[in-house]
Amino acid sequence: MPNPSLLILPGDGIGPEVMAEVRKVIDWFAAERGLAFDVSEDLVGGAAYDAHGTPLTDETMDLAQLADAVLLGAVGGPKYDDLDFSVKPERGLLRLRKEMDLFANLRPAQCFDALADFSSLKREIVAGLDIMIVRELTSGIYFGEPRGISDDGRGGRVGINTQRYTTDEIRRVARSAFELARRRQNRVCSMEKANVMESGILWREEVQWVHDNEYPDVALSHMYADAGAMQLVRKPNQFDVIVTDNLFGDILSDAAAMLTGSLGMLPSASLGAPMANGRPKALYEPVHGSAPDIAGQGKANPIACILSLAMALRYSFDRGDDAALLEGAVERVLADGVRTVDLLGDATTRAATTSEMGDAIVAAL
Amino acid sequence: MPNPSLLILPGDGIGPEVMAEVRKVIDWFAAERGLAFDVSEDLVGGAAYDAHGTPLTDETMDLAQLADAVLLGAVGGPKYDDLDFSVKPERGLLRLRKEMDLFANLRPAQCFDALADFSSLKREIVAGLDIMIVRELTSGIYFGEPRGISDDGRGGRVGINTQRYTTDEIRRVARSAFELARRRQNRVCSMEKANVMESGILWREEVQWVHDNEYPDVALSHMYADAGAMQLVRKPNQFDVIVTDNLFGDILSDAAAMLTGSLGMLPSASLGAPMANGRPKALYEPVHGSAPDIAGQGKANPIACILSLAMALRYSFDRGDDAALLEGAVERVLADGVRTVDLLGDATTRAATTSEMGDAIVAAL
Numbered sequence A, B: 001m002p003n004p005s006l007l008i009l010p011g012d013g014i015g016p017e018v019m020a021e022v023r024k025v026i027d028w029f030a031a032e033r034g035l036a037f038d039v040s041e042d043l044v045g046g047a048a049y050d051a052h053g054t055p056l057t058d059e060t061m062d063l064a065q066l067a068d069a070v071l072l073g074a075v076g077g078p079k080y081d082d083l084d085f086s087v088k089p090e091r092g093l094l095r096l097r098k099e100m101d102l103f104a105n106l107r108p109a110q111c112f113d114a115l116a117d118f119s120s121l122k123r124e125i126v127a128g129l130d131i132m133i134v135r136e137l138t139s140g141i142y143f144g145e146p147r148g149i150s151d152d153g154r155g156g157r158v159g160i161n162t163q164r165y166t167t168d169e170i171r172r173v174a175r176s177a178f179e180l181a182r183r184r185q186n187r188v189c190s191m192e193k194a195n196v197m198e199s200g201i202l203w204r205e206e207v208q209w210v211h212d213n214e215y216p217d218v219a220l221s222h223m224y225a226d227a228g229a230m231q232l233v234r235k236p237n238q239f240d241v242i243v244t245d246n247l248f249g250d251i252l253s254d255a256a257a258m259l260t261g262s263l264g265m266l267p268s269a270s271l272g273a274p275m276a277n278g279r280p281k282a283l284y285e286p287v288h289g290s291a292p293d294i295a296g297q298g299k300a301n302p303i304a305c306i307l308s309l310a311m312a313l314r315y316s317f318d319r320g321d322d323a324a325l326l327e328g329a330v331e332r333v334l335a336d337g338v339r340t341v342d343l344l345g346d347a348t349t350r351a352a353t354t355s356e357m358g359d360a361i362v363a364a365l
């Protein structure tokens, strides 16, 4: 059997430097655990635009479709702010999500005990926090037609986007949420605005349908998205799995990530349907962005990207034990007090560089 | 000159009981400050549905159009969950907003010092917090066409809503935000998702246009709404005025309200264009909902609704001094330790009833 293939897309900003640390970890797993990948690397986002005039070439898209898993760093930066919408770095990422049909975006919001004091929330509110947000990723207002900006016929303009969800789109992401819940605390909370949006009514009804017909054993509740934002702030540990649409998921998962105080630590997985080999199409990326302000200075925290590799081991390669090994190494390094500058707070110890953090994790392995 | 007119719509749940306390305050201002209103009262939401089969009758709509200000309690409750979308309690509120053209929803997120410990955030993060969120209230995805649920032609259904904004709609709410900023810290942050939505691009460009052409003296920044949610959690006091669309405003203002720990305390104003008498069309309501679980038990906190009257004094009747008087009375009552049950926390003192809190505020006046 050939080695499983891994496509690495470092992207922009701190993407390349955190990805360099991930490669050290990949090498360790090949040497020590017999887990060899065929690794290839390519461009995405602003880096691809600079080289090819597009944030994702068709060739890269083809490679991503064939890869057993894609690992992405981050895209975007102020340098590209004035580019036309159609070639902005974000379009590269959105094209990957859409064409690979990665409909389920898993965003764990976990609070690392060693870092609970970094949260702006009280320690007792966030300590031990472990929520899984499942965000629909290939439909909704990000992709619905009609869309665009046109003349309004009265000397002004009109901007339009369309929120559009079908039964199938809602049911399949709901299934992902229920499956995850079964392996966790068996509770799903679905969020929408069914009180003002018909697409929200459909969302609620279809999630309920999947529950009643396929997952009656899982506890399901519904919440309006505004109330959900409130409850995430008030008492985040009331949640186990949250399932919501593309746009609400974008905002709520970012809020949830920030609650934990562990933003530089949080990975994500975007999963699609199973391929011929049984593995789901998959893309893994840190929740944090490209952080152009600190790029190239050795200040970036590579942990979110390294933990994205752990998610890949778990969800793409069925190596839950190796994933746990890697996660354990990260926790040990944190417990030992190794800190990149974002994790330093008021402490006066010297900050570890990006590369030192990567080395420490490999050493802990 | 006739007395200014006030239409009171108590609505559902705790609406009627908190509104009863507001009437005590209204009576005090009539007796002691020569501020007499012609007060009328009518039904909205579930209460109107129960009586008339619609959440807002045409007659009530007409009264609202003619009133100098409308004061609303809250709408909704589980009793109405299974009603058809078109007669849900919320539709009454949305019809008022839309037909009165109340495009600017002012939602102050303020932390009352006496209550800072109620926040799930650390005291030092929220103490003294004072943000004004200006939410567009009459357009966007709440109202855009096409909308609805239909067959998808493949045995399933499709739910559609449309986000639609015009130049005029964006510019007028932007002006409201800039005007408010000039009387505060002179800073506006505009939030959208211009990186993925064309309506967000238009939003950003039009807000920038209003700034450059009419308010160059105000500091303007732009932020993606997901980053905005993060920053609200991380460091909320970086903001002065935030301006955003209907849907983002719904979610971000609820999150911001919860940050303060003062949810039962927060009022809101929804303002439209000036009427013939120079006053803006206006509706005032607490940020909290109808809280059906505690309705009718004397547990509700009337302060948010009473402070909504203070906003009415300030924005509809140009009585900033009387508004400040009322706000001062509320602060004194809190400083004296009077607490409705939501403000009690671990304290063992007896909770004040809704009515006792109203009386205490009148006494403090």
Ligand SMILES: CC(C)[C@H](C(=O)O)[C@@H](O)C(=O)O
Pocket (backbone or CB within 6 Å): A090, A093, A094, A250, B195, B196, B226
């Ligand atoms: C970069 C951007 C297009 C993206 C999104 O809005 O989905 C990001 O915010 C995310 O959450 O992954």
Ligand SMILES: CC(C)[C@H](C(=O)O)[C@@H](O)C(=O)O
Pocket (backbone or CB within 6 Å): A195, A196, A226, B090, B093, B094, B250
């Ligand atoms: C009750 C509901 C229709 C309303 C909204 O979504 O606007 C509420 O959440 C609000 O924020 O005033």
